[in-house]
Structures are given as structure tokens and as C-alpha cells.
Amino acid sequence: MARVTPVFPNLVEPDGVDCSNKRRPMSVTTDDSRLQKASQNDGKPTVEFTGNSNDYVAYQFIDLLHTLQIPRSNGYDESCFIVMGQVKELLFQALHFELFNARHQIDQDQLPEAIRMLTRARAITEYIAKSWDVLSTITADGFNEYRDTLGQASGQLSFMYRHVEFILGNKSERLARAHSNIPHVWPKMKEALESPSLYDRILAYLARKGYAIPADRLQRDWTQPYEANDAVEAVWRAIYADAKTENPLFELGESLVSLDDAYSQYRWRHFVSVSRIIGHKPGTGGSAGVGWLRQVTELHFFPELWSLRTTL
Numbered sequence: 001m002a003r004v005t006p007v008f009p010n011l012v013e014p015d016g017v018d019c020s021n022k023r024r025p026m027s028v029t030t031d032d033s034r035l036q037k038a039s040q041n042d043g044k045p046t047v048e049f050t051g052n053s054n055d056y057v058a059y060q061f062i063d064l065l066h067t068l069q070i071p072r073s074n075g076y077d078e079s080c081f082i083v084m085g086q087v088k089e090l091l092f093q094a095l096h097f098e099l100f101n102a103r104h105q106i107d108q109d110q111l112p113e114a115i116r117m118l119t120r121a122r123a124i125t126e127y128i129a130k131s132w133d134v135l136s137t138i139t140a141d142g143f144n145e146y147r148d149t150l151g152q153a154s155g156q157l158s159f160m161y162r163h164v165e166f167i168l169g170n171k172s173e174r175l176a177r178a179h180s181n182i183p184h185v186w187p188k189m190k191e192a193l194e195s196p197s198l199y200d201r202i203l204a205y206l207a208r209k210g211y212a213i214p215a216d217r218l219q220r221d222w223t224q225p226y227e228a229n230d231a232v233e234a235v236w237r238a239i240y241a242d243a244k245t246e247n248p249l250f251e252l253g254e255s256l257v258s259l260d261d262a263y264s265q266y267r268w269r270h271f272v273s274v275s276r277i278i279g280h281k282p283g284t285g286g287s288a289g290v291g292w293l294r295q296v297t298e299l300h301f302f303p304e305l306w307s308l309r310t311t312l
């Protein structure tokens with residue numbers, strides 16, 4: 001929306017905000033105390049608080065959160081870009097949390113719990129893909145108004161996104177290195193690069209259950225991306241021979257495919273929206289732009305679960 005000058009409501013006075021990320025003091029309530037409060041209030045919400053905050057603001061650092069959107073231009077669309085970028089970052093965190101815990105549950109042989117987490121991970125990924133409904137309202141000329149002020153800032157520098165890609169098995173030592181100069185981020189990034197992915201741990205689980213997973217899939221250089229393997233496809237084929245809801249391994253396979261499917265749609269929507277906004281210009285992150293984004297739309301995290309379909 002070029003040539004429209006934004007007016008900023010500035011709803012929070014930043015000087016009054018506690019910028020610490022340490023847990024803030026707040027109360028604890030119980031069923032009894034909530035019942036008592038509701039009867040005292042005659043059923044209406046509480047509006048009297050002491051001190052200079054309330055439990056809602058304290059619990060999720062809401063005032064601090066709302067002061068973290070600081071535009072660098074007078075471009076109207078930049079405000080939407082910043083908020084949606086931050087929303088997506090939080091959703092990447094939520095997605096990573098589910099994948100990290102699903103891997104942990106698999107390691108504990110807790111398959112139903114892992115499947116529930118993968119179901120939520122798929123829902124979050126669909127939600128992330130929907131963010132392009134909003135972002136694609138940014139016009140080419142609107143984006144140009146603030147693009148220069150982004151410097152080299154690009155989503156490819158999102159360490160949270162890189163954690164998602166790594167736990168899903170798309171490893172890259174080169175892309176990890178972009179974070180090696182950030183002392184409070186690098187150790188965990190390095191650990192993620194060098195650790196087995198969710199799928200690597202699922203193959204180990206299948207081996208524990210007696211399936212013939214090749215030894216070179218159970219112990220390998222985890223910094224390398226996973227490569228499709230015929231013997232692994234044969235294992236999935238055996239599992240899919242019993243394609244019933246009561247077969248938890250079949251349900252696991254389908255939940256992985258659903259997640260991969262949603263992720264492909266996210267990548268595709270990114271590619272299409274970016275084509276619409278910057279055409280064939282190079283990215284701010286140093287890549288060829290849409291050429292790079294098009295190339296990543298080809299990726300699948302669980303390749304045998306896709307190749308399998310041809311012979312089912």
C-alpha cells in the first residue's frame with residue numbers, strides 16, 4: 001500500500017515497561033477462590049488491581065511484547081510485515097516444541113503421545129501457511145518502500161526456523177554457520193545439527209520393533225541430510241500392508257505425511273507470495289530469491305513415505 005502514510009497509535013509508553021525476561025510476580029488462584037471472586041463480582045470480570053500491572057500482562061509479558069514492533073521506514077506495509085514476521089517466529093517455536101517432544105516420546109516408545117504431537121505440529125504448520133493470506137496483501141511497491149532498510153535481514157536467518165528444519169532432518173552445516181557468531185544461540189544450533197532428527201529416531205524405533213532398518217541408517221553422520229533408502233521404503237511398505245487405524249505404525253506414517261504435506265504447502269505459498277512481491281529480484285538474505293525458494297519446494301522430509309505411494 002505505497003503512498004499511504006502510516007499513523008501509529010503507540011498504545012504503550014515504552015519507558016514504563018519492565019524489559020526483563022525474568023518471571024514476574026503474579027497470584028495463584030484455585031477453583032474455590034475463583035468461585036468466591038465470581039460471587040463477589042456478581043458474575044462480572046474483575047477490574048480493580050493493585051500495583052502497576054495485572055496477572056494477564058505479567059503472565060505473558062504482554063506490555064513488553066507490544067513494544068517490540070519498531071519500524072525502520074515510513075512505509076505503510078512495514079507494520080504488517082513486522083507483526084506477521086513475529087507471529088511466524090512464535091509459530092515456528094510452537095512447531096519446534098511439538099517436534100522436539102514427539103522425538104522424545106518416540107525415544108521412550110510412547111507412540112500414541114508422539115502421534116498426538118505430530119497432529120498438533122501439522123495443525124500449526126497449516127496455520128503458518130495461512131499467514132501468507134495476510135502477507136500477500138503487501139504489494140510490490142509497498143514492500144519497496146521499506147526493503148532497503150531491511151539490510152541483510154531475511155527469514156533464512158531465523159534460527160528458530162533452522163531448528164525446525166534440522167529436527168525434521170533437512171541439515172545444512174552451511175546454513176547453520178549463519179548463527180555461529182551469536183553466543184546465546186550457537187551452542188544449541190550446533191547440537192541440533194549434530195543430533196539425530198525426528199525421522200532418524202523413528203527409524204531407530206522401528207528397528208527396536210524388529211523391522212529391518214539398515215545399519216547405516218541407525219548410525220551415521222547426523223550433520224548430513226537424510227537420503228532415501230530402498231530398504232526403509234520396504235519397511236514402510238510392510239507397515240502399509242496393514243493400512244488400518246488400529247495399526248499405530250500406519251497412523252504414524254500418515255501423520256508424518258500429513259505434516260510433510262502441510263510443510264510443502266507452506267513452502268509453496270512462500271514461493272508464490274514472494275514471486276508476487278519481488279518478482280525475480282535477489283533476496284535480502286543473499287540468495288537468488290524465488291529461484292532458491294522454488295528449489296526448496298521440491299524437498300520432502302520423509303522421502304520413502306512419498307515414493308511408497310507409486311507402488312501401493
Ligand code: HEM
Pocket residue numbers: 081084085086088089135138154155156157158161270274277278282283284285286287288289290292293296
Ligand atoms: C513478505 C515479504 C517476504 C519476502 C519478499 C520474502 C522473501 C524471501 C526470499 C527471497 C528468501 C530467500 C532467501 C533470501 O532472502 O535471499 C526468503 C527466505 C525465507 N523467508 Fe521470506 N520473505 C518474506 C516474508 C517472510 C516472513 C514474514 C517470514 C517469517 C519469518 C519469512 C521466512 C523465511 C524463511 C524461513 C526463509 C528461509 C527459507 C529456506 O531457507 O528454506 N519470510 N524469503
